[in-house]
Amino acid sequence: MSPRKKVSSGSAQAQPTPDPKDTKDVLKNVTPKSSLARIPSPARFFLVVFGSLVLSSVLFTFTAGFTQGDLGLVSKHLEEWWEVAGLIAWRGVEVALAWLLGFDGECTFFKWGNYLSQALGEENKLTWRLRFRSGWDVASFLFLTHLPTYTLLSFFYNVRPTSVMASYAITILSTVIPFALLRRPASVHDLSHAPSGAVANRAILQDRPTTIYTTLAATSIFSVILYASYATWLPAKLVVHFEGIPDISAVHAGPAGLPVLFLTLIPAGLAARDFLFVSSTGHSEGTSKEADQSINRQGEYLVMALYRKTWGQLSTKTRILTSRTILLATGVLVNTTVQVAGTIRSVSVEGAFTWGAVWAVATVAVGATFGWIEAVDGV
Template sequence: MATTQPTDVTATDAGLESKNGVDLSNAVVERSASALAQRRSKLPSIIQFPLVAILSFSVSSLGYSFINEFSRGELATVMRTWSTQREVGIMTAWRLIELALGWFANFDSVDLAALNLLSHGPLFYLLSAFYNIDPKIALGGLAVDVTASFVPFLLLRPLSGAHKGSSSVPNREIINDRSISILSILLASFIYAVVLVLSYNFYLRQAFVLHFEGIYTIEPAQSALVVLATLILASGIAARGFIFTPLATTGRTEQDEKVAQFDPVEAGLGETLWWNVWGYTSQTKVGIVRTLLLAIVTGVNTYLQSALTINGVEPAGAARYASAWMLAALLAGLGLGFVGEV
């Protein structure tokens, strides 16, 4: 009677390696990640996002409790307590919107951590540079916000192929090239630095005088240079991960062929309008959507955090401060999008 021989996983992988030239370690890692994703998918989809929200709020609450204890309430000296249900509702709803955008747009933990670093960083730079908050406390607060978004997504959603450097993603050699990575990070960091310096010299200084009641100084504190340098470099890294990497690893699709074959002579009015408005390649669309999302989330979060959590900040001042970071995000996205499509 014939017996079925058990499959030797190692031998199979070795055969694949010799036949296809695929590194055995990469195959094992990708298979493990796939198995982990399958285990995570056993959770009912209806409870996954609520669980993400609960985990995020829990990590944030725990982190800020530790910071307040460690700093003896230093943040409380300049940050006000929400006094009305309306303010509590606005900030809670906005945090849920941030998480929902990431979850339903199918972002992974790296995407959301990058988005949160870029959109929450302006508040903590403001506190350290102009409100005399210890830079370590400011960086700690930013770390809590980033961790509160990173951990829940890491636990409930696997990394995308682009961020894992999977062999199946297009243009893998581009995102793994060290020189391209360094240059893209430096480009985004340079754009952020230039925009912030010019914004401060042209209109932010006046905004601080007119609309930031109780501000300690309108000149950035020397101690905050560490926060600024760290934040600018981190912004470059985060912008690369959020915009450049997904854009560069987007391959051609059937829609791209339709765009390339579009004939304005034979097309109808509706088709022509669509082509003029949204007739871009899939790669370009990824860059546009992510850049606009980054700018909007950065602008709204910076405005709300400045106007509703810091004592004496008027809405007009919060809007001006948010506009500088929003412009930096837009220009950084444009720059990285241009490089990613070359």
Template sequence: MVELRPRTAKGTVASRANDPTVRKSADDDIADGSTRADTAAQVTKLPTPLQFPIVTVLSLALSSLGYALLGAVTQGDLAAVARSTDDLQDVAILTGWRILVLGIGWFGKLDSYDLAALNILSHGPCLYLLVTFYGVSATSALSALVIDALATSIPFQLLRPVASAHTAPEDAPNQEIVADPAIQVYTASLSAVIYGATLLGALKTFLPRVLVIHFSTIKTLIPAYNATWVTVAPAAVLAGFTARVFVFTPFAATPKKAEDAKLSEFDPAAATLSETAAYNLWGYTAKAKVGILRTVVVAVVTYVDTYLQCTKVVDGVESEGARVYAMVWAAAALFSGLGLGLVGRT
């Protein structure tokens, strides 16, 4: 279970981050990059085996309630472009995927900020599609995005402490980077430019053809042909900001660890075959591992979520079209993670 430690006074967390025993405990943790409270059990008295089931039930309940209210308020704006929900297999697949994402977050020791950012990055592509090409109002789409983010982040907020890198960057390791406003703006802007360039490039080349062939109920293709930096900016800025929260902040806040020194001492001549293979495959610093793992997570979750939303929720979308559209956003996530990694590598 997550190894977290509450912040009792300013500077306490930063001092604990220098303790080798604390560092060791999170070496292979995608949530590393900030000191947390000792355990989730210290935040809640609930038995550990019950915590994730409660998170799951609460998240699904909040999502159902939120979408029911949204449908009533918007008079079925989103439902007008949705497939029939009579297929129990599709419902089971979507529910199972949602639980799997919650499991990635819970057992990967992510916090509420991480889950909110991950959901925005993974749910945003389908909602962008609906607003841009299906005539769904931006208000309805943004409301759905908020519901998705809150439905996953609130249960985590209740049962798991938030990383100091998110709530108190001045107390986090490498605070000179994490807490610097200029660096925050720069990294968010860089990520936004990468997302915008990837999306705009797809819209100007192959994506219109994919949309017209594989998205049979699409309302218009004019936004694709008229796409500019200005038209993709809202989606790109939102994606850039949330990518910074999910990838760069934990990556930059990861301190050096005792295991990092062993990398420079590695001798391939004296190492065994298995040791050499392990070094070649995963011989990175703890900081680099956090960045790599989080980039892979956001790219994979974005791809799968976008594909499932397009094929199981949006009416008239063929599997091939959903794969190509999802790949555009997954590629943007990978490029963004690479760019943020280059910025924060020192």
């Protein structure tokens, strides 16, 4: 038997004790390394974009016999190669943005503020990290950005609900599946397994009445803005810019149509709550400190001063909510314009933009409502 070697106390390196208040340290110690971490980030980015496009093409090909009879009647016939390439490219851009902006992982979009913080001379930069159950965040985003298009097909073009739901599901699943495979899940949407300190306002996020109230608030805003548009200026726009639109009875349903509109928009309210309210309310500040106001600001650039006195004055939760609201409203407007004008027959760009603008305004109103809720003490 070989003699045991004595290990001196000086030779052993003491392991640093993780700070239980620091979200970064907590997540690092509770998240085990997996084979996913060995795949370089650029490779995962390529696999997500390429995999989403391939999966979408395969699924639409398999379901063409089921949906083509409905969608083919209203779809625009694309004669030029660049029209097809443009729609495919936009789909790729949509998936790429979801990855680069940090959906279901580290929020790169919000980390841009760190670089400005460094330029401003702040000693303690904010580490804006949010973690979500893998795939849930991007599913909510895609559900909302594609909702105006499929609502138009269902209510005004008499496309069968089964065809609409099949196409809708393919659009979402073809992106969610690659995200779920190539980006690790974490805390905000998985509170039962989230480590202590990783999620703020855990009691609020787990409270069922709060979940119901915030979901119904978002649903009501979507419903009221759409109903007000139906009752005033939108019918004329539909007739002028949607040539040959088969049915606009939905806009003339009057008060009797409001309950149906509200019920159909409950999933939109739930998705908006998860994408906007949960992501900002559940953000944990960690050990970040406020910037030292005594730092010498002499000679700083004007843009840095403007940033510090405007955006820099907001709390981290408000920045997250504002950024996500702007991002979602822009995504709804741009995606609706591209999809409706590019795929539905006899629809002008102006008409598609107008239809998307209604939903974008509703999205901004929902974000503002959540901001008002989060301004309450204790949230």
